[in-house]
Amino acid sequence: MSPSNQAASLLTVTGLHKSFGANQVLKGIDFTVHTGEVVALIGPSGSGKTTALRCLNGLEIPDACTVAFAGGPEVAFSAGFKPKQAQILRQRSAMVFQGHHLFPHLSVLQNVTVGPLEVQKRPRAEVMEQATALLARVGLADKAQAYPNSLSGGQQQRVGIVRALMLKPDLLLFDEPTSALDPELVGEVLVVIKELAQEGWSMVLVTHELAFARDVADTVVFMDGGVAVETGPASQVLAAPQNPRTQAFVQRLLHPF
Amino acid sequence: MDSNWQLFLDSLWPLTQAAITASIPLAVISFAIGLAVALLMALMRISGSKVLSSVARVYISIIRGTPLLVQLFVIFYGMPSIGLTIDPWPSAIIVFSLNTGGYCAEILRAAILSVPAGQWEAGYTVGMSRTRTLYRIILPQAARVAVPPLSNSFISLVKDTSLASIILVGEMFRKAQEITAVTFEFMLLYCTAAGIYWVICLLLSALQNSLEGRLEKHVAK
Numbered sequence: 001m002s003p004s005n006q007a008a009s010l011l012t013v014t015g016l017h018k019s020f021g022a023n024q025v026l027k028g029i030d031f032t033v034h035t036g037e038v039v040a041l042i043g044p045s046g047s048g049k050t051t052a053l054r055c056l057n058g059l060e061i062p063d064a065c066t067v068a069f070a071g072g073p074e075v076a077f078s079a080g081f082k083p084k085q086a087q088i089l090r091q092r093s094a095m096v097f098q099g100h101h102l103f104p105h106l107s108v109l110q111n112v113t114v115g116p117l118e119v120q121k122r123p124r125a126e127v128m129e130q131a132t133a134l135l136a137r138v139g140l141a142d143k144a145q146a147y148p149n150s151l152s153g154g155q156q157q158r159v160g161i162v163r164a165l166m167l168k169p170d171l172l173l174f175d176e177p178t179s180a181l182d183p184e185l186v187g188e189v190l191v192v193i194k195e196l197a198q199e200g201w202s203m204v205l206v207t208h209e210l211a212f213a214r215d216v217a218d219t220v221v222f223m224d225g226g227v228a229v230e231t232g233p234a235s236q237v238l239a240a241p242q243n244p245r246t247q248a249f250v251q252r253l254l255h256p257f
Numbered sequence: 258m259d260s261n262w263q264l265f266l267d268s269l270w271p272l273t274q275a276a277i278t279a280s281i282p283l284a285v286i287s288f289a290i291g292l293a294v295a296l297l298m299a300l301m302r303i304s305g306s307k308v309l310s311s312v313a314r315v316y317i318s319i320i321r322g323t324p325l326l327v328q329l330f331v332i333f334y335g336m337p338s339i340g341l342t343i344d345p346w347p348s349a350i351i352v353f354s355l356n357t358g359g360y361c362a363e364i365l366r367a368a369i370l371s372v373p374a375g376q377w378e379a380g381y382t383v384g385m386s387r388t389r390t391l392y393r394i395i396l397p398q399a400a401r402v403a404v405p406p407l408s409n410s411f412i413s414l415v416k417d418t419s420l421a422s423i424i425l426v427g428e429m430f431r432k433a434q435e436i437t438a439v440t441f442e443f444m445l446l447y448c449t450a451a452g453i454y455w456v457i458c459l460l461l462s463a464l465q466n467s468l469e470g471r472l473e474k475h476v477a478k
């Protein structure tokens with residue numbers, strides 16, 4: 001499923017910098033996501049993967065960076081950027097959070113339709129039809145009227161994925177979508193993500209599950225110390241990494257003992 | 258004893274009437290306006306702007322640091338001497354609203370801050386603006402946290418409306434005073450008034466319990 005070299009680039013990020021106070025977290029990251037491509041961000045804890053993903057969705061304002069979505073303007077971020085201006089990014093991408101962050105006071109159906117109905121202002125009939133179909137396909141057709149608290153962690157995360165899909169984004173962003181789940185619930189969520197990848201969704205996926213990354217990702221970016229140390233086809237970066245830091249990281253995760 | 262019983266029965270209706278037509282409306286109107294003031298102050302406190310936050314902090318500090326009775330006197334008896342005469346009812350509503358605003362601002366602020374930051378972000382990521390996220394996602398969840406302390410504030414306010422008698426508002430306690438001016442039955446009338454306040458507060462507490470019970474469902478983890 002590797003995208004051909006001719007595949008159009010969907011998102012281009014250049015020179016992504018972000019500091020929190022004196023802590024320089026991202027020191028100039030470049031990467032490109034092609035249409036239909038799955039990019040996995042891997043790297044040790046604290047290497048800035050979550051921060052990078054949040055910058056793509058405008059949840060953090062980069063200190064410096066240009067972000068361009070295909071067909072959209074090139075947005076040049078700087079420290080003084082107003083959060084409101086980041087909305088242009090959110091119209092193109094949708095985030096699935098580690099902790100799902102479903103709205104507890106809304107039913108499952110309301111959770112997934114509130115954005116399309118109230119923000120995108122799409123026709124109700126069309127939105128309901130889309131919601132019914134998507135909930136059914138992640139196996140939650142009978143949970144539409146349930147409230148998030150009554151669902152298992154895996155079900156909650158599947159609702160979180162549907163909520164993102166409902167926005168019809170060009171790009172899906174996943175931040176360790178299974179790391180808050182009990183081990184026996186991880187599979188049901190990974191299956192959904194894998195199906196989405198096979199359907200041709202473009203996505204950026206932060207994960208510690210190297211086997212999963214190898215299975216679904218086209219491209220792997222290994223981040224360490226705020227820089228993209230190694231970027232390449234998943235099979236290469238995970239099976240035969242060139243950079244010694246990547247080698248050490250992959251070794252450690254594949255053979256922890 | 259018989260004449261006392263008769264006086265009790267005779268005064269019960271006028272007092273209840275004053276409670277229904279004056280004390281309770283005064284409390285309800287002031288509380289509604291006061292909540293709007295409180296929300297504004299709470300939002301100023303968490304706005305991230307130093308100026309707005311300081312203005313709100315000073316306001317809250319003044320309201321909480323001065324007696325309600327003195328606030329009533331300043332507005333009703335003080336203002337005329339700088340050329341601004343305000344009638345009893347508007348004076349009472351102004352003071353009780355501002356007072357409620359000061360006390361409930363911190364309740365609302367704490368309630369808003371108790372909603373996890375991820376809820377704001379989830380609102381943004383489905384495309385909502387800050388304002389829409391606030392009223393569609395954050396406030397409904399904050400309300401669950403705020404209802405118990407706000408209910409207590411409202412019950413206090415209902416009792417505090419008796420202070421408005423001093424600035425000539427014809428609420429229940431003033432009615433009781435008017436009747437004693439003719440009958441000199443202080444103990445009887447004031448105890449009757451106290452009893453009516455107590456019954457109103459019991460009813461409000463029951464209301465509060467059922468409201469809390471209903472809000473208990475679907476609380477954020």
Ligand SMILES: Nc1ncnc2c1ncn2[C@@H]1O[C@H](COP(=O)(O)OP(=O)(O)OP(=O)(O)O)[C@@H](O)[C@H]1O
Nearest residue numbers: 020021023025043044045046047048049050051052
């Ligand atoms: N809001 C914030 N304020 C201050 N520091 C932050 C903030 N968010 C992240 N950081 C810091 O930025 C660094 C990178 O954090 P980030 O969460 O991006 O790493 P990560 O690669 O996602 O790690 P993990 O694998 O543990 O999730 C850390 O040192 C973290 O303490």
Ligand SMILES: [Mg+2]
Nearest residue numbers: 049050051176
């Ligand atoms: Mg992270």
